[in-house]
Amino acid sequence: MKIHLYFLGLFCGLLCSSCDLVVEPSDSLTTGTLVTTSDGLRNALNGAYSLFKDHVEFNGVVSANNMYLRQYFQLSDFASDDIVCGQVTTDPLWYSFTQDHTPTQANTRFFWYISYKIINTVNTVIEAVEQQGEINAETEQLLGECYFLRAFAHFNLVRLFAKPYTHDPNALGIILRLSLDEAAAKERATVSEVYQAVIADAERGASLMNNARGTQYASKEAAWALLSRIYLYMENHEQTIQYADQVINSGRFTLTTADTYPSLFPNAVSGSETIFCVAFTSVDDYGRGSIASMVYSDGNSGWGEEFASASLRALMEDTPEDVRWSYIESSTDESGAVRRLNGIPIHYIRKFSYQDGNPNLSSPIMFRLAELYLNRAEAKAKSNRAGEALDDLDIIRTNRGLLGHLYQGQAPAGLTALEAVWNERRIELAFEGHRMFDIYRNKQDLVRDYWGYHLVGLRESDIDLSRKPTGFANIRLDWQHPRSIYHIPIDEILSNSSATQNP
16 A cells, blocks of 8 residues: 655646647656657646646556545545535445544545646656756746646645644644655644745735746746635734735726626536636536536436535525525426435535536636635734624625625624624635635534434434434534544555654
């Protein structure tokens, strides 16, 4: 099982279908050939982008279940209170629902592996470019994208495998890989050290990216959006606001309206809110291996075994005119009653469906404009600028069909402005990989007091939808509980004698 995770070489024979460029085999990509081969830098970078979406061999097997984005959404959203599990399953996604994590579970192992493969790929490009000395504007853009991707990959790792910065910045983080010549055996950096490295990379990327290539590639604004998100997680309010302002005021993006919002996710690459997405095409129809397959089915496509939770739907129920209901589709019978799977009501999730009319296809959005308004609103609410925070919420609500439900500077009865921000953030960004992190970084317990198979030992005969479940051990998970983060995968522990396991 000993696996050297970092110097296996670059990705072999990739076809980047979103840009129609073939990536050279790993054994022919070196820092030398990158700068001398025609389009070498661009091809290698395209390989890094492809690693976010392609099925890559791991431990000698290419599995339809192994894809960076599929694991990313499993490990984040499935461990939150936005999605409910409709059955017991042997798929490792069940560990996220139950918090019964192990160092050997397949999804964390692949995610760790592929993340560092992305990092190693961009490190190779960075080294090649910086060794050649003077570079032109086009190469600067590509170099900046590399720094962004390295920052993004490290940041996602530290969010999943380490305590939030707000809990303990000196806690063990993840292993930083910032060059090709590092020893394989390396200690985990602290959370603070990882954050500082990610900030440095994102800032460097932003300074270099001056020739935006489209939303399927990194850009200056994507780096600013990442910095706003990072500083939000650090509770550095002024920097959160500064970078949010830079994106909002860039003029490159506009919020979708109540009329156009439903088409945002099926048309993410061209969406007016999209800052950065991972572009899929019809060639990338993974069927039952897609992200959509987990949370949606039109009756012929996908497994459709995970649904929008009762908790999230209850938060939205007072505003049926909210256009964001369009990403939740209830499965009903001839009489209009909601169907159930093993006793759990079926409310499908459509944020990853219907690109080009295909129920399995989408280009998942990693950063979009609405998040920047919400980042800014949270930072303002935490800076005693409640009225301004609520104004930012009203900008979003105006564009979501809620003109009759604006705050107009006043928090709703029973809520603080900050709580209103958290609620808006939950509804707006549902199923996009934010909720679990938002709960824990704000030192809140995860409460899943609704019926679903996250409740260990649940039988269908136990389910009574007229009341909330009681007596199950994992209805509530304390924000300080060790299982709020994942174990370092066994491959790293076995191959890296300096790596320390999470409790």
